[in-house]
Amino acid sequence: DQQVKQNSPSLSVQEGRISILNCDYTNSMFDYFLWYKKYPAEGPTFLISISSIKDKNEDGRFTVFLNKSAKHLSLHIVPSQPGDSAVYFCAASAWGNNRLAFGKGNQVVVIP
């Protein structure tokens, strides 16, 4: 049972434009959310996170928005750069639980 869902498996965007990645979750116990970025033949690297006490967290070009009532979060990348071309995984965890539940990932291609 997929607790974290990422629809629209791939996204193509022009360099300089905004990339928006969406993530939905079903488990109401989740209260911490993370985004990871993965290049081919490398391990995922942590990008940005947000806890449920916030609805927005920003780090440079990356902003994550959380809508708890809708059980939805999104990652905005502005402006998109060719180096952002990667697979992005959404992940969630609950307080006191060491496990992360991952979505299936979104492939982003930034066109120069």
Added chain:
Amino acid sequence: DVKVTQSSRYLVKRTGEKVFLECVQDMDHENMFWYRQDPGLGLRLIYFSYDVKMKEKGDIPEGYSVSREKKERFSLILESASTNQTSMYLCASSSGRRGSYNEQFFGPGTRLTVL
């Protein structure tokens, strides 16, 4: 910086062979994880360990076992490799700090091909 290393980047084995994948972390983390990544399926948890000699099954433990004899080292074992175990294997670790959320740090992955 946290460093998680995996013993091989690429590995080719034959059906029926016993395969060992080794993972070492240098940040004194309590928790260690093994995932596999397959196209369209994302990251799936095979096993994890929250302490030396402790292990917990993840979502897809069948066909795998693990060993954690030392805190820094977590091994994934394929007792008899099969072609459907061809995949990218990713090791991760995280701190077991109480009272906080603990992000997982990943190794570079091992691309295993079983012929």
